[in-house]
Amino acid sequence: MIQCKTSKEIGGMGHSLKRKEDIRFIQGKGHYVDDVKLPGMLYMDIVRSPYAYAKIKKINIEEAMKVPGVVAVVTGKDLEKYNLHWMPTLMSDTQMVLPTDTVMYQAQEVAAVIATSKYAARDGREAVKVEYEPMKPVIDPFKSLDPGAPVLRSDKEGKKDNHIWHWEVGDKNKTDDVFAKAEVVVKEQMHIPRIHVASIETCGCVADYDKVNNHLTMYMTTQAPHAIRTVIALVAGHVGLTEEKIRVISPDIGGGFGGKVPVYPGYVIAIAVSFLVGKPVKWIEDRSENLQADSFARDYHITAEMAGTKDGKILATRFKILADHGYTDASANPSKFPTGMFSVATGSYDYDTTYMECDAVYTNKPPGGVAYRCSFRVTEAVHAIERITDRYALEIGKDPAELRLQNFIKKEDFPWKSPTGWIYDSGDYHKGLLKAMDTVNYHQLRAEQAEKRKRGELMGIGISTFTEIVGAGPSKDFDILGIKMFDSAEIRVHPTGKAIARFGTKSQGQGHETTYAQIIAEELGIPAENIQIEEGDTDTAPYGLGTYASRSTPTAGAAAAVAARKLRDKARKIAAYLLEVSEDDLEWEPGKFFVKGAPEKSKTIQEIVFASYTNHPPGMEAGFEATHYYDPPNLTFPSGAYICVVDIDKETGAIHVRRFVAIDDCGNIINPMIVQGQVHGGLTQGIAPAMYEELIYDEAGNILNGTFMDYLVPTAVESPKWETGHTVTPSPHHPIGAKGVGESPTVGAPPAIANAIVDALSPYGITHLDIPITPFKVWKALKEKGVV
Amino acid sequence: MLKQITVTVNGVQHTLEVEPRLLLVHMIREVLNLTGTHIGCDTSSCGACTILLDGKSIKSCTVLAVQANGKSITTIEGVAQNGELSPLQEGFKENHGLHCGFCTPGMILRATELLANNPNPTEEEIRWGIAGNLCRCTGYNNIVKAIQYAGAKMRGDELPSTEPEFV
Ligand code: FES
Ligand code: FES
Numbered sequence A: 001m002i003q004c005k006t007s008k009e010i011g012g013m014g015h016s017l018k019r020k021e022d023i024r025f026i027q028g029k030g031h032y033v034d035d036v037k038l039p040g041m042l043y044m045d046i047v048r049s050p051y052a053y054a055k056i057k058k059i060n061i062e063e064a065m066k067v068p069g070v071v072a073v074v075t076g077k078d079l080e081k082y083n084l085h086w087m088p089t090l091m092s093d094t095q096m097v098l099p100t101d102t103v104m105y106q107a108q109e110v111a112a113v114i115a116t117s118k119y120a121a122r123d124g125r126e127a128v129k130v131e132y133e134p135m136k137p138v139i140d141p142f143k144s145l146d147p148g149a150p151v152l153r154s155d156k157e158g159k160k161d162n163h164i165w166h167w168e169v170g171d172k173n174k175t176d177d178v179f180a181k182a183e184v185v186v187k188e189q190m191h192i193p194r195i196h197v198a199s200i201e202t203c204g205c206v207a208d209y210d211k212v213n214n215h216l217t218m219y220m221t222t223q224a225p226h227a228i229r230t231v232i233a234l235v236a237g238h239v240g241l242t243e244e245k246i247r248v249i250s251p252d253i254g255g256g257f258g259g260k261v262p263v264y265p266g267y268v269i270a271i272a273v274s275f276l277v278g279k280p281v282k283w284i285e286d287r288s289e290n291l292q293a294d295s296f297a298r299d300y301h302i303t304a305e306m307a308g309t310k311d312g313k314i315l316a317t318r319f320k321i322l323a324d325h326g327y328t329d330a331s332a333n334p335s336k337f338p339t340g341m342f343s344v345a346t347g348s349y350d351y352d353t354t355y356m357e358c359d360a361v362y363t364n365k366p367p368g369g370v371a372y373r374c375s376f377r378v379t380e381a382v383h384a385i386e387r388i389t390d391r392y393a394l395e396i397g398k399d400p401a402e403l404r405l406q407n408f409i410k411k412e413d414f415p416w417k418s419p420t421g422w423i424y425d426s427g428d429y430h431k432g433l434l435k436a437m438d439t440v441n442y443h444q445l446r447a448e449q450a451e452k453r454k455r456g457e458l459m460g461i462g463i464s465t466f467t468e469i470v471g472a473g474p475s476k477d478f479d480i481l482g483i484k485m486f487d488s489a490e491i492r493v494h495p496t497g498k499a500i501a502r503f504g505t506k507s508q509g510q511g512h513e514t515t516y517a518q519i520i521a522e523e524l525g526i527p528a529e530n531i532q533i534e535e536g537d538t539d540t541a542p543y544g545l546g547t548y549a550s551r552s553t554p555t556a557g558a559a560a561a562v563a564a565r566k567l568r569d570k571a572r573k574i575a576a577y578l579l580e581v582s583e584d585d586l587e588w589e590p591g592k593f594f595v596k597g598a599p600e601k602s603k604t605i606q607e608i609v610f611a612s613y614t615n616h617p618p619g620m621e622a623g624f625e626a627t628h629y630y631d632p633p634n635l636t637f638p639s640g641a642y643i644c645v646v647d648i649d650k651e652t653g654a655i656h657v658r659r660f661v662a663i664d665d666c667g668n669i670i671n672p673m674i675v676q677g678q679v680h681g682g683l684t685q686g687i688a689p690a691m692y693e694e695l696i697y698d699e700a701g702n703i704l705n706g707t708f709m710d711y712l713v714p715t716a717v718e719s720p721k722w723e724t725g726h727t728v729t730p731s732p733h734h735p736i737g738a739k740g741v742g743e744s745p746t747v748g749a750p751p752a753i754a755n756a757i758v759d760a761l762s763p764y765g766i767t768h769l770d771i772p773i774t775p776f777k778v779w780k781a782l783k784e785k786g787v788v
Numbered sequence B: 001m002l003k004q005i006t007v008t009v010n011g012v013q014h015t016l017e018v019e020p021r022l023l024l025v026h027m028i029r030e031v032l033n034l035t036g037t038h039i040g041c042d043t044s045s046c047g048a049c050t051i052l053l054d055g056k057s058i059k060s061c062t063v064l065a066v067q068a069n070g071k072s073i074t075t076i077e078g079v080a081q082n083g084e085l086s087p088l089q090e091g092f093k094e095n096h097g098l099h100c101g102f103c104t105p106g107m108i109l110r111a112t113e114l115l116a117n118n119p120n121p122t123e124e125e126i127r128w129g130i131a132g133n134l135c136r137c138t139g140y141n142n143i144v145k146a147i148q149y150a151g152a153k154m155r156g157d158e159l160p161s162t163e164p165e166f167v
Helices: A062-066 A076-080 A118-127 A172-181 A225-239 A265-277 A287-293 A378-396 A400-407 A429-440 A442-454 A512-524 A553-579 A605-614 A672-692 A744-764 A775-784 B024-031 B087-094 B104-117 B123-129 B141-155
Strands: A042-048 A054-060 A070-075 A086-088 A094-096 A109-115 A129-134 A163-170 A184-192 A204-210 A215-220 A246-249 A281-284 A300-308 A314-324 A353-361 A458-467 A487-493 A499-503 A531-535 A586-589 A592-595 A598-604 A625-630 A639-648 A655-665 A723-726 B003-009 B012-018 B050-053 B056-059 B072-074
Touching (some): A042 A287, A054 A109, A062 A070, A070 A076, A070 A118, A070 A265, A086 A225, A109 A118, A172 A300, A172 A314, A172 A353, A184 A378, A215 A265, A225 A246, A225 A265, A314 A378, A378 A400, A378 A458, A400 A429, A400 A458, A429 A442, A429 A458, A429 A639, A429 A723, A487 A512, A487 A553, A512 A553, A553 A586, A553 A598, A553 A605, A553 A625, A639 A744, A655 A672, A655 A744, A672 B141, A744 A775, B012 B024, B024 B050, B050 B104, B104 B123, B104 B141, B123 B141
Parallel strands (some): A042 A281, A499 A531, B003 B072
Antiparallel strands (some): A042 A109, A070 A109, A163 A353, A184 A300, A204 A215, A204 A281, A487 A625, A586 A592, A639 A655, B050 B072
């Protein structure tokens, strides 16, 4: 059980406080973007390309303009007049808002229809006639660099091929040397396929430009409202929309998972139209548009190699990646990290040699890459290291749990410098794995498996012991568009001792309204219930970089604690004044200061706050509020030990996940109920790519499963009953010792599942299968080996 | 060509002029401003739009408003009675059966019919029973617990623990 310092009434750290936000959601009183209704509001629908790569010969809008209710049709040529037809991406590339001559992927925005109702806008969309001249697209990233391949980005001056960038880290010569001399070398080619976050709420906005006041209010589904405000100002400042004239409001968000970080063309078009017609414009994409055109995740082709000794000592790793970024590099990374945090791929293991390289290429697909609880490509990194570690164990005939225990970085070796330069803050990997093994009864399972193998039955056990890297990040390395990746909190306590606090992050269901209040409750002793938390309105909340990559607790959570501590210092001064003692004579316990040795002489936080408005010490500023912008000294490195047990039907390939045990370590826990909920959801988003989800394109660039009919989001039936638990290894640099956790389960789960399935099939010489591992894939692999 | 329909929504009768093609979900959200009912897809897959039509859970994106003529509708806004949460609403809150809250209204209405037909469902019956409702946040475990909790409450059984089983 988790020890709490505060009473249940205060509800600080460690309490499984029920969520404040639930009361509106369970009664249909949430306020999501599509719930916004403004006087005179128009509706926008988007004409999209049926081709992956084509010249636009002509856009005929005549018929559309005759549709009752249609007020305008906007094309790229219209936006070009205002220089709004292209926009910058977070990776210093450029992305079309609306094309003027060429479409680059199927479902790309081609024109926008504005009408007085949703239905009229859709009618108008059907009436727009576009003439295309289709061209042969580049779909396979391996062919993208062929000499004969068409140069997709001929709009970029001097661009002669489809190569975007090359990245590398580590010591190539040393690594090659270790590999050349190693007793054992294993190698697998893996594809981490393209998937989609598919939050149940799609993306959308209401752009409301007020001509009289030259002011834009933008309600939108965004995980990073402040950064978006700055981006809008950068894109549209030249037409008069400067930053103080823009208010971005990110209301309740129906799930984000990284899919609501980027700026999509739809938002920009809605702003442009509202600016031109002077009325509010609503754009809400439907599910098919969301799956087909919004930011994808993953799509890394990785050659993973591991070198080691015969008895199981890992010596080196080598990773070579081909990254498919679609037609522009719009992946939502910190600007100095084109492959995100992939370089954490050395994993939880103690060795000092690695080399990693990545080449990114353009293809005729939508842009994206970083999304879906990936922590900036850590999903890919962890998949690579955890799969290749298992492959190594298989090669030398060693139990994969034992191999991991043998190679783990030891508890006492933290802070530990990884071969690619990360300073892992803390960890106790042995404890985590042993707890997971104990929970699942590992050795008994192996015995059962041996029995079953004798009978030809397929049972597999898969392990994933991962290290995450979250909480970007320290200003010396981390920025988005030059803005350092700090985050912020602003706490204001009212005269009667109740508080309002605002943050630069933005919850999309992670429970910030509850957990941030708990942090402040912990520090100040004001009941969490009496602390109102707000995020998402750029006019009121302090500037922050938003919520993604599990950064809220590491950054804004830290800011909350630091701001609260500033207030506690002030409270101590006021208490000393009121009690007529020196500050040093005071002792704090949650909720009050008392005089050392005379506990009956005390002042509660409520009395102290009241005094700050009614009777503040001479020379001190009145009131009781504090702000902090927190620049993290390091990232946080949560970890986990996951074990998955599967049974496979030989005849059909059907995979049954019998058990899944997840032990997470995210340091000190703010709210166990919420952490567990994050883990459940994240594990389901781990089984999804491992077994069900993939965006599939044919050679012509048609998406083959762009709706929920065949993009298989798991239901309650597919989702296993998750068994969850924790160990606590606090982050030494974080004010409350907490680490991020939201993405750990999605990062950690897929290799545990893949390892379990491959483990089940390994007696038949199967050493690797790419995710998603479907019954058909299993059956086919068994068929090829002559087993069925 | 508008059609006149009469529907009772959360106990209140409305007479409306609607286009025959108007989807019930849009009537509920856009015409009646009951925005608790959500839209999560365009292929009848997600169940975020689930409401009760004459007591039956249906996906309101897959029914025309005119088909609801003469019928009675319950949306999430009509679930609490006199300010008191229904056992399911309470169950979802107590068991952390929601995160972003987007699937929640549909889940609660689907589960309302489930429990009406099967007051003491097994876990498997619950999971199959809500298989028409997608949730991207919770991983379903706590939704199952929430429905079990509501079932227990409605049957008058002892309430199961709402503490997270976080070993
Ligand atoms: S909106 Fe998805 S089923 Fe109705
Ligand atoms: S709570 Fe977010 S979709 Fe279910």
